[in-house]
Amino acid sequence: MNAKLPCDKTAIALVVSTDPVTGNTTEYHSIEDFAKGCIDEQNFKVKPESYIYSELPDYNCEECEALPLVNPDELTEVIGYGIRGTAKKYDTSQTPCKEIDSKKVSFSIGVAGVFASNTNNKYTPYVLGTDNIDLFVKLAKAGEAIVLHKDIDAAYQIINNGMPESIFRMMVGFNSSKHNQDLFVQVNESFKTLSTNQIKHFFTEKKQQIIKSIESDSFVQPQVEEMPADRKVEKLDTWQTPISLRNDTLIQSKPYPIDELPEIVRNAILAAAEYAQAPLAMAAQCVLASISFLAQGKVNAPRETNREGMPCSLFFLTEGGSGGRKSSCQKLVELPIREHERQQNDEYKKVLGDWNARSKTIESKEFAQWALDNPKPTDPTSIFSDITIETLTKFYIKGVVKNASLSSDEAGQFFDGHTMKGDTAKSALGAFTKLFDDGYCQRNRASSDDNGTAYDVRLTFNLLGQRAVLAGALNDPTLRGQGFLPRFILTAPESIAGQRTHTVEFRQKLKNSHNDPRLTKFWNRCRDILKDELPVLLNDSGEVPYFPVMQLSNEAELLDLEFYNECEILQGSGKQFEFMQPFASRANELARRLGTVLAYFENKSEIDSEIMQAACAVIRHSLSEWFRYSDIEVADESDSEKLIKYLLTKCKKEKTDRLQKTVAMKGAPLQIRKSKEFDPCLNELIEFNYVRLVTINRSTYIELNPALLK
Structure with missing residues (x-):
């Protein structure tokens, strides 16, 4: 954002905001302080509880548009803000406050100037002028250097006079300019649907085309x-x-790096993809999610800042079209885990029946003590296809579940469900990220028997869904910005529909798929892990889980260091992940977690270089998928x-x-x-x-x- 013009703090306040509930008054004496306290500069919005319109001091201007005004002689300097939108008045005598009036407002704070954004970057490759306020807001939010004026030719003159000669100038709008038409870029309504990456790609190409046309002296407007x-x-x-x-270069998905994975895992992926007739990437995500669920309750991943490490739990997200064989792939891979769940459930029903029968023989005055000495059996289910964060937290706190998986081939149920909508979404995101980061959750509700804290609990996600369902969620700025989506390993393979024909030989092979050694080796290792009991330690409060930390070998440490530096460098200005910092900055941690899961499944004592190399390859694939996903046409x-x-x-x-x-x-x-x-x-x-x-x-x-x- 451009530099702000300071004001004399001894002078009369520039803006006064009085909270009608508390009566507290806040004075802002400079544009810089005002912007900091009242403007969401990233989204060009007024922050909540901002009573900043002097003519309507009792009206909250929250969510009104806030566009920066700059000095026309010095485009790097913000001297004010133009505010427009709907201001609302509330009855503060009741809780929650009720809206009682609203008014359309349009006013400015500070000194009058020219609407402009991101014009302080002297290294920007180009700057744009426009006469359309909606285009201005769209492009400003995308990080483009842009100037707004009601006359597009005047906007061009402003950038021509106020920007260094080294920066290329263009105009953009729905209606052509009168002058300098060779520098005008015309767009239509579909332009408003473009993502940030698409916008940058669009103007970079336009700049190159214009330069080429000017240099060859052959530029003409399309003529009949x-x-x-x-x-x-x-x-x-x-x-x-x-x-x-x-843009086929963005739509094409890179191959999932299964060749880097250990042999048993790799062969299981190949077999699952073959029998389910699903994309290899989808089978790979299902296999890795299964072993994440198995490993997360047994071992921790290494973390430099904590010798106790961190959970090795992983979140997986796979896009697949309708009929993409998501369900078939999941069921085949998770076979031993589902069998184990079914067996435990059968035993639970038997024990519960015995407990209920016995409880009926206990006299009422003795029942409380008897129930204390003979706790009611709890449901052992740990793999859920549809569960709210509130219910899951309750299960963790009550000790019903310690090691859980949310595994569903209908991701829409999760992203469009009650948990991820409305007022509950932010708290749910916080709870999920806390579970991922620390294996910890807490619940505090008034008049609730379910309050408490749970430590050393684990959660794996394996969500699969259709593009039409996922596209909105995966491009949601809240889910991205709050760090929820950056914790997911993503793949979005191309559909193989139309290539899944059967032969007589394949049908026969399909009947014997459960005897395929590629699957049976994988399943047998899963069964061995399911039999292992989690080691415990004794302390003053009794038995607590013990999670040994899977350490990196010396060679793996070097690979880990290289991968960290690689992802860090690519976050720099003009680099591939400049606008994907939340994803790239978490990549190294995800690689360590995946390395831990793979090493444990392979029954290794440490994460060696081959395992770490495989983990880094998978996370690189995920980063490339996140990078291209915002540009996929829905x-x-x-x-x-x-x-x-x-x-x-x-x-x-x-x-x-x-x-x-x-x-x-x-x-x-x-x-x-x-x-x-x-x-x-x-x-x-x-x-x-x-x-x-x-x-x-x-x-x-x-x-x-x-x-x-x-």
Whole structure:
């Protein structure tokens, strides 16, 4: 954010905010203090409990838009803020306070200036001018250097006069500028859906295109080309290659590094993927989540700042389409764990039946003492597909569960459930992250028998879900910013639907899948771990769990150090993970945890270099998935893609390379038959070298790139 202009603190207060509940008054004497106390600069919003409008001192301006005003002669200097939105008045005599009035407000704090953001970075590769306030807010939040003025040409003059010559200048808007049109970038409504990474990629490409056009002195706005009626098809080399309407480099998922994993784990992944006919990455996540659940209650991961280490629990998140075999893959991998759960549940029902029968024979006056000496059996279930954090915390505190897994192939149940919505979301996120970090949870509720604290408890997540369900959650700034999602190991493999045909041999092999040595070796190791009892120590308060810390070998220590430095460097300005710091900064910890899980499963006494190398490879894969995920299109197909498919089909059917524009518009997909929807799609196809406009006998035709027809 730009530097703030200080004010004289002996002068009259710049802003006075009085809390109507407490009566406390806060005075702000400088823009810097005001911004710190009242402005959420990252989100360009007014903070809660800000009664900052002098004409309506009893109205809370919380969540109003707050746009920085800068000195037009020194664009690095913030001299005020423009506030707009809805201010609300509350009846503070009742709890909770009830809204009794609201008013639209638009006012400024400080000195009048020019709306601008991020113009203090002298190393920014370009700066933008716009005349649209919604675009300004969108681009400012994305970290772009941008200036707003109601006249876009005036905005350009401001950046031209106020920014160093080394910084490239462009204009962006919905309506073209009058001057310097070669520097204008036109966008449509779909631009508002772009992610931060897509925006940066978009303007970087536009800058390069403009520079190339200017340097070659060949830049012209798209023109309709006049052609004779008998003109022949142009040679193929007069057209540029069509550019994909989707950013395939971001959509393509890198292969999951299963070759780096230990042999038993790797073979189990290959077998599970083969029999469930699921992507390898999905099978890998299910296998690793299973051994995380098995290991988390037996051993701790190394942590430099604590000789007792940290939980080795891991959170896994896998995207898979409908029919992607998520459920089949999960059931096959978790077979011995589910068998163990079923066996324990059968024993529990028997013991519970005996307890209930015996309890009926105890006289009422003796029952309390008898129940104390003979506690009622508790449900041994530890793998849950749908459970709230409140219930899970209660189970931990009561000692019903110590080592749990939330394993579901319907991630939507979790992200769209009560726990992760509304007022409960923030407290739930805090509870989940505390469980992950320290194996600790606490509950304090008025008039509740379930209050208390639980130590040394563990939780593994294995969530699988469809893109349509996950996309909103995975790009949610709260889930990202509060550190919940950065704790997950993510993969989003491409669907293999259409490649899962069966042969007679495969059907026969499928019948004997439970005898496949690749699976039986994995399952037998899982069963051995399930039989092992967690060691305990005796102290003054009795028996407590003992979690030995799995240490790194000397060679693994060096790999760990290299991986830490790698992730740290990539968080720097202009580097790959500059805008993914919460994810990259936690990568080293996740690698240690995964290394611990793999080493324990392999029955090793320490994390050796091969195990650590495998763990780092998996976390690198996850980071690359998080990096590209915000740029994945959720929509099945854009309108531009639908239009080119229609044009191509129509031209092939009529054995021509061009269609009259009016005819094409009438036959286009229904949602883009009007010019206001049709023209932006057509312009995109022109820009990406799919089509061009030609005039023949005073009629406008859409001509297809011959490469498409071949």
